[in-house]
Amino acid sequence: MPSNAFLLEERIPAGCHHALLLKRGYALRLTDLSGDGNVGLLAFNADERSERYNMADTLKAQHTHKLALGNVLYSDMGRPLLSIMGDSFGWHDTICGTTNAAMIEATYGLNDFQLARNGYYRNGRDGFLMELGRWGLGRRDLVPNANFFSTVTVDDEGNIGLSEASYQPGAWVELRAELNVLVILSTAPHPLREGPAAARTSEASRMPKPGLPYRTEARRHEHATATGNHSRRRPLHGPHQRRAAGAPRGYGRQ
């Protein structure tokens, strides 16, 4: 996909949070630029936000505990919110949730705003809440998220582990909105990720540095679905988005 085909292109620093409204028929590509990435994702029907991504219904309807090409993310109302229509990665986690402040401190050490200003270590739970709060949602809506670019394997006894296969610089996944979808993202580390406090052999902090970004790109899917004429549709925007180079005018801040 040439970069000028994207309507929007944004870089999300590691550890941060972001949201966007993705209209039905539009697609989002997430790219893990560093290979160290994890993108936690929650999804809501933008028109009825009590309808949301449901981990358990997604897994049992597709007899899977991983997400990959061809899978859909089901809502609790039995409808696909997002479809995985492209995937260079192959195995995205669904069963580990996200990090909280205590976990990040235990894993990576204390590095708060007072110490590090905007380089401080953030966590997934707080990031999700700050983003949910912007859209009128809250703690009740923080359900189990998907974790893109993290592979979690399970052995016969049920023990889980984060796979080394998770390290894939440039890995990408494309998600097509099947309804108007509010997408909430957190780029905090995966909760099974071992940091310097847990793996003392590590030479440096494995907390991804701010500035080693993830990239999100929204674009209109070329293949309009059978029920919709998408030529008149416009993507809805989250805050602080800029027009991607080459994108048609009119897709900027609204």
Add this chain to the structure above:
Amino acid sequence: MARINAGQRVRLVDTEGNEAVDTFFFNAEDPRERYSAVDTVRRQRNVYLTTGTELVSNEDRTLLTIVDDTCGRHDTLGGACASESNTVRYAHDRKFMHSCRDNFLLALLNWNEDFSKRDLGPNINFFMNVPLSADGGLRFADGISGPGKYVELVAHMDVLILISNCPQLNNPCSGFNPTPVEFLLWDA
């Protein structure tokens, strides 16, 4: 729905075997704090629940601990059956079958109308067998429970327990024959 105070014990008995008991918990003082399947899995680094498993909340605190288990393994990733998921998984004519979601919503709304669907998350399925495979699969398999098997828990804080004895008839989770379970609560 029932209240369990800190220190009290609760036992669920699969009286006739091969049942699935969909169960969810809230902090009784702050129901925005609730059972979290993924935090439970993440903390113990294992997807199955058994003796020693701490049931963890969305605030990363221990709600209850499983202290005895004669079944051996319980699921927390399969969620609750619903008319919506039954329709997706089986057929459109299953829409009007009874479901755990109906039980959950009715019990929640009867308890307190401050509750809504938003307060639900993936629950525990006691006695239910949902094996995960090394290649990423997940399936609902024949039960490993039997008549009289039980699971026992102790509460670490005052909690509300929400139970639906699963009425599912489309898969083997209740052996295609939902049967009674016994709920026992006592001061330890």
